[in-house]
Structures are given as C-alpha cells and as structure tokens.
Amino acid sequence: MTIESLSGTTFDARPPRARRGQPTGRTYREPAREIPVYAETDVLVVGGGPAGCAAAAAAARLGAHVTLVERYGHLGGLATGGLVIWIDRMTDWEGRQVITGFASDLLDRLPKDAFIGPDREQWGSRDAAVAAYWAERSSAFKGVVTWSPTVDPEWLKLASLQAVIDAGVTLMLHTWGAAPIVEDHRLAGVVFESKEGRQAIRATVVVDTTGDGDLYALAGAPFESDVDEASIHHAMNVAWLWAGVDMERWLAFKTQEPQAVAVFMDRAREALGFAEKPHVAWRSDVALFMGPRLSGYSPLVIEDLTAVEIESRRRMVEHLEFFRRHAPGFEHAWIMLTAPQMGARHSRRLAGVAKVVQGEWKQAVVHPDEIGVSPGPSPQFANVSIPYGSLVPKDLDNLLTAGRHISCDPQSHTFLREIPQCWMTGQAAGVAAALAAGKGVTPRRVPVAEIQQELTRQGVFLQQRAPVEAR
Ligand SMILES: Cc1cc2nc3c(=O)[nH]c(=O)nc-3n(C[C@H](O)[C@H](O)[C@H](O)COP(=O)(O)OP(=O)(O)OC[C@H]3O[C@@H](n4cnc5c(N)ncnc54)[C@H](O)[C@@H]3O)c2cc1C
Known part of the structure; x- marks a missing residue:
C-alpha cells in the first residue's frame, strides 16, 4: 500500500466530530462490591511522567515506602511517550542552571549520543554565531544560549526507569489510577484498574501527577480549566x-x-x-x-x-x-x-493554597515557601519563585500535586508546564509527601524550612536557601 493510497482512503476521513452521539440519558447502577487492598504504602504517586518520576524518587530518597502507578508500560510521560524530546530551558538568562536536582540526576544518566545540546561553557553565551547555531537546534532563545537539550526518548525512558528503581520505588506499570479513596476529607489511597481487575492501594499521602489532575478533580478539589482556543496553550x-x-x-x-x-x-x-x-x-x-x-x-x-x-x-x-x-x-x-x-498541553489547574501569578513574578517576588526556581520567561524577567502552596489543595488533606496541573494562572502555566519545571515541582512534592508521611502530619503542616532543607540536600537550587544540617 502506498502513502498516496493511504492518504486517499483511511486518512482522508475528517474527524467525526459531527457524529458526536447525543447522551442516551440512561444510566447503569454498578453493584457495590468488596475489592482487595493490593498494597499499603507511605507515599503513592499516580502518573509516571516527569513530575511523577521526580516525586517518587525524591520521596524514596527520604526512606519512605513509595509506590508509583503508571497507566502505560514506560516512564517519562509526554517527555518520552509524547515525543516532547526538546527539554526546555533549565538555565537563566545569565547561563546559571536554576533547575537542578532530579533534572541533573536524570540527564547525567544519558549516554553522550542520546542528546544534543551546548557544552556548559556556552550556557548564557550571547555570541551571535554561537547563539545562531544553537537557535536552529532548540538551544538558544532570544540570542542567548540555553541548557535545553534534545534527547532520545528511548534513553530518557531508560534513565527515568533506572532513577526510580535506584531510589527504591515500587513500580506498578500498566495500572490506571481510577478513583481516589476519600475519607473524612482526606485522601486515603486510590482505587486502580489493571489486567488483574479493580483493586485498591492505601496510602498515607497521595501525589497526583497525572498531568490532568484526574485524582484531585475526582476527589472534589476545586480547579480551573479555562480554554482559550486562539492560544497554542x-x-x-x-x-x-x-x-x-x-x-x-x-x-x-x-x-x-x-x-x-x-x-x-x-x-x-x-x-x-x-x-x-x-x-x-x-x-x-x-x-x-x-x-x-x-x-x-x-x-x-x-x-x-x-x-x-x-x-x-x-x-x-x-x-x-x-x-x-x-x-x-x-x-x-x-x-x-x-x-x-x-x-x-493543558486541561486542569489546581485551585491551591497559593497560586503562581504573572503579577508577582513580573515584580520578581521571592516566596518564603519557595520550593523551586524557574527561569524567567524572557530576558526582562527575573527568575520565577515557585511557592509550596501551589502544590497543596485548598482544603483536601493528604494530597499533593505536581507537574502541568499545579495552581497557577494561564500566563504562568505557559512555562510551568515545561518538562524541567515538572521535574522541579515533582521533586518538591515528593520531598514534602515523604516528610508528611514520616511525621504523621498532613502535607500542609510540614514545616517549609524542612522541605527546603531536604531539597537543598538533594541538589535543588533555591533562592530561599535553608541551611543544610548534617545528618
Ligand atoms: C505538543 C507539546 C509540545 C511541548 N513542548 C515542550 C517543549 O518543547 N519543552 C518542554 O520542556 N515541554 C514541552 N511541553 C510540555 C511538557 O511535555 C509537559 O507539560 C510535561 O511532560 C508534563 O509533565 P507531567 O509529569 O506533569 O505530565 P505528563 O507528561 O502528562 O505525564 C503524566 C503521566 O501520568 C500518566 N497518567 C495519567 N493519568 C493516569 C492515571 N489515571 N493513572 C495512571 N497513570 C496516569 C500518564 O500516562 C503520564 O505518564 C510540550 C507539550 C506538548 C503537548
């Protein structure tokens, strides 16, 4: 079969939107049933994309028992399975790497021939010829050379897998997180579907890294989902x-x-x-x-x-x-x-305890509960401080979020959804979840200084740097 014949037949069909069926108006009452509790864990991370891998590895590095549930057979989410292989900027406009920690741990695992990107000495360079060369290779923006490599998705899958396995995470692939277990306004675990049927995992803290906020939405947490059809967003x-x-x-x-x-x-x-x-x-x-x-x-x-x-x-x-x-x-x-x-790119954004908003980062506000730093979206803006509160639902307990569905306005979402930023918020959520589980408190009660201290220990760059105590 030739390409021509393919485009003339199968692929010529327009999407069947006009055929969208009317709702039947009928319902089916599913019988209630007992389901097995498959496992109990300290931290349950649902969604093995950039945010989920970072969250799981960071929590496990604190000694928590961590279970990571992913619906597909590989890790990396859109960065691998979505072929979004251009990892966006991790350097600021001066060439300093501000998204570090898990991002560096992961990328350092890639063999030399599994990515292209400028050498460290070139990050931040404004040399016109160097910037022009890298601009064609997705590693220079606005005339500045950036650390934003393009990677082989298969090697990133392997590196993500190895990173969570090395950290001691219990991995469950081909497993769909179907419904949150909510008890007394707290997340107590998740019901999941797999080839083994419907089962439950009970957890002290749940981290929603599904990218679409599946769990927090089903658990009843408020969120925003505005759509501007004119925007690439x-x-x-x-x-x-x-x-x-x-x-x-x-x-x-x-x-x-x-x-x-x-x-x-x-x-x-x-x-x-x-x-x-x-x-x-x-x-x-x-x-x-x-x-x-x-x-x-x-x-x-x-x-x-x-x-x-x-x-x-x-x-x-x-x-x-x-x-x-x-x-x-x-x-x-x-x-x-x-x-x-x-x-x-976008579906839901949590309504969190705090919200990343353009008005604040335009003023270079540094949040006291900073858990990560994003490069400013263009050279006229300083680095953007990400508050812990943007990962915490307003009033649901024992639940944290990370990745492209955190609490922010649409302008901030344009860069907070990028892969490095998802690694960054994932790592913070993982650290906070493990600390909460270890202390027996809900995540909103974890002292931020302890989160910052552990993040610093794990190599995360913070402007609000807490002193690291020897262990
Ligand atoms: C077309 C496009 C271009 C982009 N360009 C860039 C770019 O150039 N550079 C850049 O850095 N970023 C880019 N992005 C953004 C970036 O790829 C994503 O925003 C980022 O991968 C989000 O990470 P995440 O971990 O939050 O979610 P995801 O990557 O979506 O991962 C979520 C994971 O959760 C799993 N999951 C979902 N629901 C369930 C469930 N119920 N149970 C179990 N598992 C579940 C999914 O299978 C997936 O593995 C682009 C995105 C798109 C779509």
Whole structure:
C-alpha cells in the first residue's frame, strides 16, 4: 500500500466530530462490591511522567515506602511517550542552571549520543554565531544560549526507569489510577484498574501527577480549566518522528535560502491547509514534528482524543508526501514513530493554597515557601519563585500535586508546564509527601524550612536557601 493510497482512503476521513452521539440519558447502577487492598504504602504517586518520576524518587530518597502507578508500560510521560524530546530551558538568562536536582540526576544518566545540546561553557553565551547555531537546534532563545537539550526518548525512558528503581520505588506499570479513596476529607489511597481487575492501594499521602489532575478533580478539589482556543496553550496533537532525513541539508536550506524557504512554506500551506515545520532531533537523520496543533479539543473527552489521533496522522501523511517531493533533505523520509501518548498541553489547574501569578513574578517576588526556581520567561524577567502552596489543595488533606496541573494562572502555566519545571515541582512534592508521611502530619503542616532543607540536600537550587544540617 502506498502513502498516496493511504492518504486517499483511511486518512482522508475528517474527524467525526459531527457524529458526536447525543447522551442516551440512561444510566447503569454498578453493584457495590468488596475489592482487595493490593498494597499499603507511605507515599503513592499516580502518573509516571516527569513530575511523577521526580516525586517518587525524591520521596524514596527520604526512606519512605513509595509506590508509583503508571497507566502505560514506560516512564517519562509526554517527555518520552509524547515525543516532547526538546527539554526546555533549565538555565537563566545569565547561563546559571536554576533547575537542578532530579533534572541533573536524570540527564547525567544519558549516554553522550542520546542528546544534543551546548557544552556548559556556552550556557548564557550571547555570541551571535554561537547563539545562531544553537537557535536552529532548540538551544538558544532570544540570542542567548540555553541548557535545553534534545534527547532520545528511548534513553530518557531508560534513565527515568533506572532513577526510580535506584531510589527504591515500587513500580506498578500498566495500572490506571481510577478513583481516589476519600475519607473524612482526606485522601486515603486510590482505587486502580489493571489486567488483574479493580483493586485498591492505601496510602498515607497521595501525589497526583497525572498531568490532568484526574485524582484531585475526582476527589472534589476545586480547579480551573479555562480554554482559550486562539492560544497554542490549549492545542493538542500527536507528534511524529521521521527517519531517513538529512537535517543538516534542511538547516542549510533554511538558513541560507530564506526566500526559497518562504516560497516552500507558502506552497505547503496552499497544498496542506497548514504547514508544520521540522525540528532537529538528537541525531541528524531524524526529524521531529511537534504538530499539528489542533485547537478546540479537550484531552478529557473521549471523542476529542480519538479525533486528534486520527487527524494528526492524516495530516502527517499529507506532510510526508509534500516534504518528500519538495523539501531538501526529506527525499527518503519515512515514518519512524507517531507518539504513543497524546500531546496535551493543558486541561486542569489546581485551585491551591497559593497560586503562581504573572503579577508577582513580573515584580520578581521571592516566596518564603519557595520550593523551586524557574527561569524567567524572557530576558526582562527575573527568575520565577515557585511557592509550596501551589502544590497543596485548598482544603483536601493528604494530597499533593505536581507537574502541568499545579495552581497557577494561564500566563504562568505557559512555562510551568515545561518538562524541567515538572521535574522541579515533582521533586518538591515528593520531598514534602515523604516528610508528611514520616511525621504523621498532613502535607500542609510540614514545616517549609524542612522541605527546603531536604531539597537543598538533594541538589535543588533555591533562592530561599535553608541551611543544610548534617545528618
Ligand atoms: C505538543 C507539546 C509540545 C511541548 N513542548 C515542550 C517543549 O518543547 N519543552 C518542554 O520542556 N515541554 C514541552 N511541553 C510540555 C511538557 O511535555 C509537559 O507539560 C510535561 O511532560 C508534563 O509533565 P507531567 O509529569 O506533569 O505530565 P505528563 O507528561 O502528562 O505525564 C503524566 C503521566 O501520568 C500518566 N497518567 C495519567 N493519568 C493516569 C492515571 N489515571 N493513572 C495512571 N497513570 C496516569 C500518564 O500516562 C503520564 O505518564 C510540550 C507539550 C506538548 C503537548
């Protein structure tokens, strides 16, 4: 079967949104039943993406018994399964690495040929030639060289797995966290589904790192879920990797023949309706396409998830045909992988004890309960201080959150959802959860100085640095 025939048949179908069924209005009463308690644990982390891996490893490093539940067969979440292999900036505008700790532990595990990125001496460089070189390789922004490597997703899966195993975490893959167990306004564990059926895990503290706030939403914690369909912020897509390409040739075309590139993009838009650009991957014979960015869909709706899977692949095949014919370096391109995990940028944001808001970071506010530092979104802004309260639900106890669904406004979400920031909030949530479980208190009662002290011990950069006591 040729690509042409594929795009003319299977992939030509438009997403079946018009066929969305009307609700039947009927219900089914599920019989109540006893289910086995599969395990009891100090800290239960649900969701093995960047935030969940960091949370689980950080909690286990404090000696807690930690269980990590992940619905797929690999770890890394969107950073691996979603093919979001461009790890965003961990350095500030001066080139100082401010997202450290688990981020560094993990990336240090990658072999040299599993990532590309500038050497440490170049971080923060404003040298025009150096910045121009790295800008084409996703490692310079606004004329400044950044530490933001592009990684091989398979090696990141392995590194994530090894990081949690080395920390002593009990791992449960192919396991879907289905429902929080709420007792007296406290999380007491989670009911999960697997090939073994429906079972429960009881936990002293639960960390929701599902990315979509599945657990806190089901537990009744308030959240925000506003959607601006005009913003990329809410766009969804399935990313693609193509192999058999020559990205050096493509980059030479892109940088040396701007007129021809403009003509190429116009032709692509005319032929395809929209044009997605290739990005470099970790090797020059592989190209990364992060799109197509489809807006107006929700990652919480089955029909939308299904439609985006279909539409993304339809557009990919059209792009492949076009790029093979017209793009220098893409003559022999072939589809290496479509992302096994849906690319969802945003669904819910917790309404937490504190909220990261633009008005504060524009004023360079440093929070006394700081648990991490994010690079400012552009050079005119200082580093952004992340308060512990943004991980803590307003009034549900024994629950913490980390990752792309923490408490923040939409402007702050644009960078707090990035992978390094999710490692950072995950590590903080893991430390706080382990301390809470160890002390027998709810997370909101853990002294922040103790969280900061342990984070510092684990190599996390803080502006509000607590002195580290010898153990
Ligand atoms: C198209 C796109 C482009 C992006 N570009 C960049 C970029 O260039 N650089 C960058 O740094 N970031 C980028 N991001 C953002 C980044 O990839 C994500 O925001 C980040 O991975 C979120 O991490 P997380 O751990 O919060 O959630 P996720 O990565 O979504 O991980 C959540 C994990 O929880 C699991 N899970 C979910 N629900 C359950 C459940 N009920 N039970 C069990 N397991 C569950 C999932 O399978 C997944 O493994 C991009 C995102 C998208 C979609």
